[in-house]
Amino acid sequence: METIAGAVQLCVDQFVSGDIEHSEFVPAGTDQIPISLSKSTAHLLDSGAEQFIRSGNSRQPLNNRAFPGGGLFAALSRIDRLQALALLDRLDLPLNSLLPPYRNNPGIIQTMIDSLTQLTMFGYYSEWFGYGTTRLYPPECRRIAFFPPGWRLSGYPGPAFGYRDLRGYILKYPHGKGGCPNG
Amino acid sequence: MADPDVIVIGSGGGGAVIAKELGEKGLQVLVLEAGPWYGHSEWPEPNKERGAQSSSSVEDLNVTLYKEQYSKLEGEMNDLITGRLRWGPADRNRPPWYRNVTERGFVWQNAGVGGTTQSYLANCPRAFPGSVDSIWPISYRDLIPYYEKVEATLPVEFAPVTSKEELFFYGAMKAGWQLIPDLNVTTPGYRPQPNAILPTNRHLTNPDYSLEQLSWMTGCTLAGHCINGCPHGPSVDKIAKRSTNVSYVPLALRTGRVTIRPNAYAIRILTEPHPSEGQRAIGVRIRDTWTGETEELMADVMVLAAGAIESPRLWLNSGLPSNPWVGKGLVNHYFDWVTGMFDEKDLIPILGCPEINPFVGHTSGGRLDYPGLGSIMVTGLSPGLAASMSFGISQSGYSNLHPPYGGMPWYAQGRIAGPELQHWMENYRRTLSLVIFADDEVDIRNGVTVDPLNKDEHGPVPKVRYVPGQQGEKNRLKLVRIAVDILRKAGARKVLRTDWPASLMIHMESTMRMGFVVDSNGEAYQVKRLYIADNSVHFNALGGANPTLTTQALATRTAEQLAETYF
Numbered sequence: 001m002e003t004i005a006g007a008v009q010l011c012v013d014q015f016v017s018g019d020i021e022h023s024e025f026v027p028a029g030t031d032q033i034p035i036s037l038s039k040s041t042a043h044l045l046d047s048g049a050e051q052f053i054r055s056g057n058s059r060q061p062l063n064n065r066a067f068p069g070g071g072l073f074a075a076l077s078r079i080d081r082l083q084a085l086a087l088l089d090r091l092d093l094p095l096n097s098l099l100p101p102y103r104n105n106p107g108i109i110q111t112m113i114d115s116l117t118q119l120t121m122f123g124y125y126s127e128w129f130g131y132g133t134t135r136l137y138p139p140e141c142r143r144i145a146f147f148p149p150g151w152r153l154s155g156y157p158g159p160a161f162g163y164r165d166l167r168g169y170i171l172k173y174p175h176g177k178g179g180c181p182n183g
Numbered sequence: 184m185a186d187p188d189v190i191v192i193g194s195g196g197g198g199a200v201i202a203k204e205l206g207e208k209g210l211q212v213l214v215l216e217a218g219p220w221y222g223h224s225e226w227p228e229p230n231k232e233r234g235a236q237s238s239s240s241v242e243d244l245n246v247t248l249y250k251e252q253y254s255k256l257e258g259e260m261n262d263l264i265t266g267r268l269r270w271g272p273a274d275r276n277r278p279p280w281y282r283n284v285t286e287r288g289f290v291w292q293n294a295g296v297g298g299t300t301q302s303y304l305a306n307c308p309r310a311f312p313g314s315v316d317s318i319w320p321i322s323y324r325d326l327i328p329y330y331e332k333v334e335a336t337l338p339v340e341f342a343p344v345t346s347k348e349e350l351f352f353y354g355a356m357k358a359g360w361q362l363i364p365d366l367n368v369t370t371p372g373y374r375p376q377p378n379a380i381l382p383t384n385r386h387l388t389n390p391d392y393s394l395e396q397l398s399w400m401t402g403c404t405l406a407g408h409c410i411n412g413c414p415h416g417p418s419v420d421k422i423a424k425r426s427t428n429v430s431y432v433p434l435a436l437r438t439g440r441v442t443i444r445p446n447a448y449a450i451r452i453l454t455e456p457h458p459s460e461g462q463r464a465i466g467v468r469i470r471d472t473w474t475g476e477t478e479e480l481m482a483d484v485m486v487l488a489a490g491a492i493e494s495p496r497l498w499l500n501s502g503l504p505s506n507p508w509v510g511k512g513l514v515n516h517y518f519d520w521v522t523g524m525f526d527e528k529d530l531i532p533i534l535g536c537p538e539i540n541p542f543v544g545h546t547s548g549g550r551l552d553y554p555g556l557g558s559i560m561v562t563g564l565s566p567g568l569a570a571s572m573s574f575g576i577s578q579s580g581y582s583n584l585h586p587p588y589g590g591m592p593w594y595a596q597g598r599i600a601g602p603e604l605q606h607w608m609e610n611y612r613r614t615l616s617l618v619i620f621a622d623d624e625v626d627i628r629n630g631v632t633v634d635p636l637n638k639d640e641h642g643p644v645p646k647v648r649y650v651p652g653q654q655g656e657k658n659r660l661k662l663v664r665i666a667v668d669i670l671r672k673a674g675a676r677k678v679l680r681t682d683w684p685a686s687l688m689i690h691m692e693s694t695m696r697m698g699f700v701v702d703s704n705g706e707a708y709q710v711k712r713l714y715i716a717d718n719s720v721h722f723n724a725l726g727g728a729n730p731t732l733t734t735q736a737l738a739t740r741t742a743e744q745l746a747e748t749y750f
Binding site for chain 2: 027083114117124153162
């Protein structure tokens with residue numbers, strides 16, 4: 001298997017946190033919730049990491065230097081980060097210790113664990129990295145600058161005008177015949 | 184438009200259809216749409232500025248703009264948070280509109296003229312007769328002429344075969360399934376998709392025509408962008424995939440009696456007491472999504488076609504009469520997703536080439552139907568969607584943290600990550616994905632409510648609960664087994680079942696059911712002159728068939744009844 005630039009090297013975390021921030025719902029007529037959704041999500045991950053470490057199942061030592069400025073979750077090894085996500089996904093921690101909107105809200109926690117994974121994959125394999133220096137611009141101001149690495153890796157040729165792989169038709173549609181068979 | 188006869192709220196699968204039908208009957212119709220209008224000269228930059236207020240001009244449909252805006256880039260089009268085809272305001276610098284989904288999952292819908300048909304796969308099966316007859320307030324026979332009319336208008340055609348369909352049909356045949364040639368499906372079997380997609384251009388395999396030339400001509404070019412928003416065709420009304428913004432909307436405008444107003448969010452149905460009719464609808468309050476200004480618009484009849492989430496929300500937020508079934512009974516075809524990975528040497532004898540190339544052809548061109556259980560559809564997505572929907576979302580956790588399934592070293596279930604993900608995506612061109620949707624039962628505990636304390640600029644937001652029942656669970660499991668068997672019979676060396684969460688909502692239906700909230704003509708029992716023409720009126724989940732064609736047939740029928748009753 002080829003060694004390739006992964007999602008961290010392609011800064012997909014910026015895509016993920018950007019989308020999370022952008023999706024934040026602030027109910028009308030109320031004050032802004034205390035901290036932003038990406039920060040409360042980071043807190044969620046650190047809470048999952050803390051609970052995972054407490055469980056005694058951690059396989060590798062913590063490394064605070066892997067992602068300078070990161071919290072407990074960022075200090076876990078790769079496999080342990082996955083285990084911490086799995087722990088959150090199973091809701092295997094006291095939900096009243098979390099920050100809003102996650103506090104006592106199992107549906108939102110599980111949706112976010114899926115979203116973190118989905119957005120990472122979507123950011124990596126869609127055109128996002130190919131927006132080059134415009135990739136963090138507002139959505140209407142992004143311009144494709146180069147062929148994204150995720151397309152090269154997956155063998156996707158990019159948007160197409162068409163393909164000539166026509167192998168025929170099995171059935172002809174029976175318009176106006178009361179839906180009777182017409183092979 | 185001053186003094187329309189009818190106001191239609193929503194321009195998606197149902198709203199555009201009823202608008203065209205009513206316009207052809209001579210009625211003046213105003214269609215309100217919450218999202219933007221792509222491919223129209225009055226809105227050259229629909230995501231950047233407000234543009235005009237409304238339009239009734241078919242001449243202003245602009246295919247050059249349409250092709251620019253429908254860029255075929257999945258991030259730009261399909262990102263549910265910032266994409267052009269999201270559930271949110273035209274201004275993409277603003278967040279999407281919030282839905283409070285109580286369980287793990289999300290609601291996949293599009294705002295904008297055409298609604299969710301902008302990104303739908305254009306699959307148009309009829310309901311399974313056995314799920315309608317003696318169950319619905321109307322018979323399957325009642326529906327057939329309306330199915331035929333919609334099928335001819337869109338039009339619906341059987342999908343062509345590309346590599347992924349050929350491999351799927353090969354696996355289905357090897358697994359012992361028969362071809363179903365009939366549109367009224369009563370026995371299980373496989374078939375090409377009945378799709379609202381124009382037949383392929385007759386020059387498609389002629390190298391004298393470049394693919395770019397062909398993309399400006401009439402007919403599908405097998406470009407694989409159905410889900411990203413199809414931009415191929417010589418004019419807006421001849422775009423290959425027949426979303427309602429390119430099919431029914433141009434026909435509606437051509438009547439000269441239909442006006443469409445995008446960026447207009449309906450926030451309240453207005454009613455009055457009437458001595459003989461009782462409570463009746465007289466208008467709607469809207470909010471301009473760019474300026475925030477509100478306005479009240481009046482008409483003789485109102486049609487609610489805002490979809491199975493927003494239609495009940497609007498009823499509830501309008502203080503309309505209490506009814507235990509408003510918003511209740513949500514079905515969602517408890518979905519799942521299964522992907523197979525194939526070896527080159529196994530593909531060559533079947534396909535004559537070493538790759539499947541899932542991004543080629545109709546996004547979904549083949550299906551297996553099993554009336555009463557549901558459906559399995561071959562589906563090929565662009566890589567970002569393929570990765571995130573195949574490998575990123577599951578209620579089974581991470582597959583590599585589970586012990587292997589006994590006796591099935593080729594099978595895994597759940598999300599994947601790290602080298603395993605890289606391996607699957609390096610083999611993307613040799614993968615075949617099958618989406619499963621199961622017939623699920625109506626349960627009054629499922630549905631849409633509103634919480635007065637949790638509101639956005641349009642009022643209390645919808646709170647959506649869906650927990651599948653036992654029958655839905657059983658149906659889904661049986662379909663997963665069939666899908667895995669088809670993949671293995673086709674030669675898959677590895678199979679991954681994603682195990683999507685139940686609240687991943689794509690086929691929402693039955694939240695304003697016929698026989699409970701509306702009568703068999705689509706008119707609300709408790710509010711005269713208020714009709715509903717979207718998925719919400721379905722009595723049940725149709726046996727597991729995709730809902731749009733049935734909504735369009737019912738909208739055609741409701742237009743007749745409405746015009747006869749009030750005009």
